[in-house]
Amino acid sequence: MSLKHAILGFLNFKPLSGYDLKKAFDNSVRHFWPANQSQIYRTLAQMTEEGLLEKEVIEREERLDMKIYRISDAGRAELHHWLTTPLPEQDNREPLLIQVFFxxxxxxxxxxxxxxxxxxxxxxxxxxxxxxxxxxxxNAPSPENARAFFLSMLTLEYGLRSNQVLLEWLNNALQQIEAGTFTPTTF
Amino acid sequence: MSLKHAILGFLNFKPLSGYDLKKAFDNSVRHFWPANQSQIYRTLAQMTEEGLLEKEVIEREERLDMKIYRISDAGRAELHHWLTTPLPEQDNREPLLIQVFFxxxxxxxxxxxxxxxxxxxxxxxxxxxxxxxxxxxxNAPSPENARAFFLSMLTLEYGLRSNQVLLEWLNNALQQIEAGTFTPTTF
DNA sequence: CTGTCCATGTAAGGCGTTACATGATTGT
DNA sequence: ACAATCATGTAACGCCTTACATGGACAG
Structure with a gap:
């Protein structure tokens, strides 16, 4: 359930509406944590009930109210706790490997x-x-944010490296099947 | 929904009970497609209703009946179709990258x-x-199964490579944070 | 005047997990 | 004598997805 924590992460920078959050996700972490709109709204409501967020309703004549969510002290504590806690061993499901296996x-x-x-x-x-x-x-990495910028680049680089490796692996498989020589790589 | 297709893949070798299937998963594809027992039983029932499987009940005095599932023609067709159809772009959720990003x-x-x-x-x-x-x-790659054996080794090698890359990435990040020099890799 | 953006949500359903339940058989 | 293995499931809940619904503002 990292969605909750990613939301806390964003709101720790500044308060946002559900709509803004959706954009924040799409602009930055979409590749490793896509979030869809209905889920964001539902999670925000839930987190507000849990006391992790505070909701401010901005009434606007003739238009839908806008709801701005702000992280609470409890939310900040929860975020810090999660960020410093190692993740449980998790198994990524790779349907491609099932196709290959069979x-x-x-x-x-x-x-x-x-x-x-x-x-x-x-x-x-x-x-x-x-x-x-x-x-x-x-796009100008402003020096005072160098560390945060570096970390966001790291996540991108992980995406690059892992796709490069996938491609190499596929090309190796293709070569061997084309040649009909089935020699497993030694490690 | 590859669980269904993985089950078809196993049953295309030979008929198995739910219990046997659970073992088959644990012994081979657990690392990229873990399956838990209750889910297997539920999915088997569902697939039987859909006509992908046939169920044979073996009655045993004094013990629980054993149920052997056999792939049907429809099941074989569905398996072949799925195996030859490219997967939709899927996004793997990587909670670790969220931790790094924030x-x-x-x-x-x-x-x-x-x-x-x-x-x-x-x-x-x-x-x-x-x-x-x-x-x-x-453990003796019998030559007549060389191709299938090669493919199962490929899935293992993917696990090895991707973990190697993760480790390299982590070590690179560690080095840079320790040194305080935030120079993004160029690709 | 049509479509996209802004901004909110509800409903239904699928996939998966954890926990619980039962009961004989085999191994230590 | 106790635990693990064999073998079946049910119940409840959580996360996520897809589709649907509403309605003003603004741009081409």
Missing amino acids: GGQLSDEELLALLRHEAQATEERLAVYTMIHRTTLA | GGQLSDEELLALLRHEAQATEERLAVYTMIHRTTLA
């Missing part, structure tokens, strides 16, 4: 097509990440 | 402790994977 039931052609498709998708993802990385670097 | 709100000491802990957990995981990889290789 790929023995496919023909070479079918298997190759699947892997080639995945390799292409990975290359496209890499291109996007590389572009984001480049433009983010270009 | 790590600017921690002291150096707190951040370092968190990352060191994760690095150690990753090293332990690598040690386990390396051992499994080695013993699996040693």
Whole structure:
């Protein structure tokens, strides 16, 4: 349940509405923690009940009220606690690996097509990440935020590295299946 | 919803009970698709209703009946279709990256402790994977199954590579935070 | 005048987890 | 004698997704 903590993380910078939060997610952590709008609203309500947030209703004539959420002391404590607590061992589910694992039931052609498709998708993802990385670097890292900026770049770099590795792994698999030589890598 | 397809994959080798399936998962794909027992039983019932499986009840005096599930023609068709269909772009949730992203709100000491802990957990995981990889290789790859064996080794190697990359990434982050020099990697 | 943005939510359903329940058999 | 294994499930709850609903403001 990191959604809650990511929300706390954002609100610890400044108070935001649900709508603003959705944008904040999409602009920064979408790649490793997508959040959808209905879930954000529901979670905000829940967190307010739990006392982690305070809600301020801004009434506007003729338009829907806007609700600004502010982190409470309890929220700040909870955020700090979570940020400093190591995560439990978690298992990422990788459907691609299931396809590969049972790929023995496919023909070479079918298997190759699947892997080639995945390799292409990975290359496209890499291109996007590389572009984001480049433009983010270009956009003035103001020196007083150097540390926070560095950490956000780190998350991007993780995305780059892991996709590079996936691509290498796919290319290696493709080569071996094409050649029909099944020699496992030694580590 | 790959659980369904993983079950089909196993049952395409031979009919199994829910209990057997649980063991099959634990012995092979646990690392990229953990399945828990209650979910398996529920999914089996559901798949039988959908006509993907056939259920054979083996009555045993004095003991609980055993139920053996067999893949149907519809199930085989569904499996083949799924195996040959590229997966939709999926986003893996990485709570660790959320911790890092909001790590600017921690002291150096707190951040370092968190990352060191994760690095150690990753090293332990690598040690386990390396051992499994080695013993699996040693255990007689019968030549007629070379292709299927190769594919199962591939999934293991993916686990190894991705954990190696995670470890490198963590060590790089640790170094830079320790040194206080925040120079993003260039790609 | 059509569509996108701003801004809020509700409803229904799927996937997964944890905990609980039962009861014989086999191993130490 | 006690624990682990075999073998089946049910119940309840949590997280997330998709689809639906509302309605003003503003840009092309």
